[in-house]
Amino acid sequence: MFRFGRWYNENKNKLWSVILIIVAIIFFIQVINNFYINRNKNKKEPNISQTTKNTIENEISGKLEGTGSLINGTGSTNRNIEKHTLTIDTFIKHCNEGQVEEAYKLLTEECKEEIFPSLESFTNKYFKNVFKTYKTYSIQNWMGSTYKIKLTEDALTTGKVNSNSSYLQEYITVVEKGTEYKLNINNYIGRTQIDKTTNTKGLNITVESKETYMDYSEYTIKIQNNTEKTILLDNGKRANNIYLLDANNVEEYANTGEIIYSNLRLIPREIKKYTFKFSNSYSNTRVMKYFVLKNVIMDYDEYDRTMDKNNYDNFTKITVGV
Numbered sequence: 164m165f166r167f168g169r170w171y172n173e174n175k176n177k178l179w180s181v182i183l184i185i186v187a188i189i190f191f192i193q194v195i196n197n198f199y200i201n202r203n204k205n206k207k208e209p210n211i212s213q214t215t216k217n218t219i220e221n222e223i224s225g226k227l228e229g230t231g232s233l234i235n236g237t238g239s240t241n242r243n244i245e246k247h248t249l250t251i252d253t254f255i256k257h258c259n260e261g262q263v264e265e266a267y268k269l270l271t272e273e274c275k276e277e278i279f280p281s282l283e284s285f286t287n288k289y290f291k292n293v294f295k296t297y298k299t300y301s302i303q304n305w306m307g308s309t310y311k312i313k314l315t316e317d318a319l320t321t322g323k324v325n326s327n328s329s330y331l332q333e334y335i336t337v338v339e340k341g342t343e344y345k346l347n348i349n350n351y352i353g354r355t356q357i358d359k360t361t362n363t364k365g366l367n368i369t370v371e372s373k374e375t376y377m378d379y380s381e382y383t384i385k386i387q388n389n390t391e392k393t394i395l396l397d398n399g400k401r402a403n404n405i406y407l408l409d410a411n412n413v414e415e416y417a418n419t420g421e422i423i424y425s426n427l428r429l430i431p432r433e434i435k436k437y438t439f440k441f442s443n444s445y446s447n448t449r450v451m452k453y454f455v456l457k458n459v460i461m462d463y464d465e466y467d468r469t470m471d472k473n474n475y476d477n478f479t480k481i482t483v484g485v
Contacts, residue, residue, distance in 0.1 A: 247337040248302060250344040251310060254335075258294040266290070271338050271345040273354040277374055289349060293331060306447055309336040309352060334377050350377040352445055357382075361483040364461060365390035368483050370454050371436075377445050379418075382407075382454060382485070384437045388429040393463035396456055399424040400472065404457040407441055407485065410450040415443050428463060456481045 250269065257266035267275075267285050279285035298314045305311040314331040336347040347353050352375040360369040367387040374381040388394045397404045405417040418440045429435055443449070458478040460466045469475045 243308070244304065246344055247308060247310065250337055250346060251302060251312070251335055254346055254348075255298065255300060255312075255314075258290060259297050263290050269346050271340065271347055271353070273374075274345075274347045274349075274351055277354075278349055278351055293333070298331075305334060306445070308338070309334055309445075352376060357485055359484045361481070363481050364479060366394065366459070366481065368456075368481060370483055370485050373485070375445055379440055379442045380445075381438050381440050384439060384454065385434065386429060386437065387434045388431060390461070391431050392461065393431065394429045395460040395463045395466065396427040396429070397422075397424065397458055398460060398466070398472070401458060405439060406455050406457070407443075407451045408453040408455055408482075410452050414455075415441050415451070417441055451485050453482045454485050 254266050254269045257263070257269070263286050264282060267279070267282050270279065270285070275285075279289065293314065296316050298316065300315065301313045303311045303313075312333040312335055314333060316329075333348065334350045334352075336352050338345050338347060338353060355373045355375065357370045357372055360367065362368075365388070367389060369385045371383045371385055373383075386396070399419070399422070402419070403414070403416045405419075405422070407415040407417075409415065421440050426435075426437075439454075457480050459481055460475075460477070461479050462477070465477065466472065466475055
C-alpha cells in the first residue's frame with residue numbers, strides 16, 4: 164500500500180493528464196455521433212406543414228420570412244400562402260433528393276413550353292446548376308402569388324460554416340390549375356392571353372399573348388396584310404418606333420437590338436407572327452394599355468423608289484389594345 168501511495172504521488176500529474184485526455188476523447192466521439200444522427204434525421208423526416216400559417220413558419224424545411232409583399236406590403240391570403248409555400252417546399256424537396264422527374268411534374272405547361280420543353284433540358288439547365296449541392300432556403304412573398312426564394316448551401320453538407328455569405332436568388336410563381344398548384348420557376352412569371360385585334364388600313368393586327376419574366380416581357384403579335392401593297396412595319400431609321408403605352412401615357416420601347424428589320428416586311432396577303440421584347444421589370448401596379456407601331460410604311464415600293472429616304476415621311480401610326 165505504501166508503494167502504491169508513493170508511486171501515485173510521483174506520477175499523479177501524468178495519471179490525471181491521461182484520464183482527462185480519455186474523457187475528452189469520449190466526449191468528442193459522443194458529440195460527433197449526435198451530430199450525424201441529427202443530420203440524418205433532419206434529411207429523412209419531411210418538414211411539410213399541414214395546418215396553419217404558424218406551422219408553416221416553424222416547421223417548414225425552408226423559412227417563411229413574413230407574409231406581406233416586399234413590393235406593397237400586401238400579399239396573398241394566409242390560406243393561399245399555406246398552399247403556395249407547401250408547393251414550393253415540395254418542389255425544392257424533390258430537387259434536393261434528386262427526384263428530378265417529380266420536380267418537373269410540378270411545372271406549368273407554359274413554363275415547360277417557354278423554358279424547359281423536356282425533362283432533359285430541365286435537368287441540364289436547372290437542376291444540375293441550382294441543386295449541385297443540398298440547399299436550404301427562405302421564402303418572402305414578393306408580389307401576389309410570386310415568391311422570392313433565397314437558396315443557400317447547407318452547412319452540414321458542405322462543411323462551410325459561413326455558407327450564408329453566398330446564395331442563389333430565384334423567383335417562383337404559384338399558379339392554380341384546377342385543384343392543383345403548379346409552378347413557374349427560373350424568374351418566369353407566366354403567360355397572359357390577350358387576343359385583342361384592330362383593323363387599320365387593310366392591316367389586321369392581333370396581340371395574342373404576353374410572356375412575363377422578372378426583368379422583361381415578350382409580346383406575340385400576329386399581323387396580316389390584306390392590302391395589295393407590300394408593307395414595312397418599321398425601317399429602323401428612327402429610334403423608338405415600336406413601344407408599349409401604359410395607363411399614364413408613359414412609353415416602354417421594344418428592344419431594337421433583337422429586331423430583324425428585314426423580317427418586318429409583309430407582301431400582299433401575307434401573315435406573320437412577331438415576338439417583341441420589352442425590358443420592363445415585373446409589376447402588378449403598372450398597367451399597359453396599347454401596343455404601338457409608330458412608323459408603318461404602307462407602300463414599300465414607293466419608299467424603295469425614294470432617293471432620299473431620310474426625308475420620307477409617308478408613315479402610318481397603328482395602335483392596338485393589350
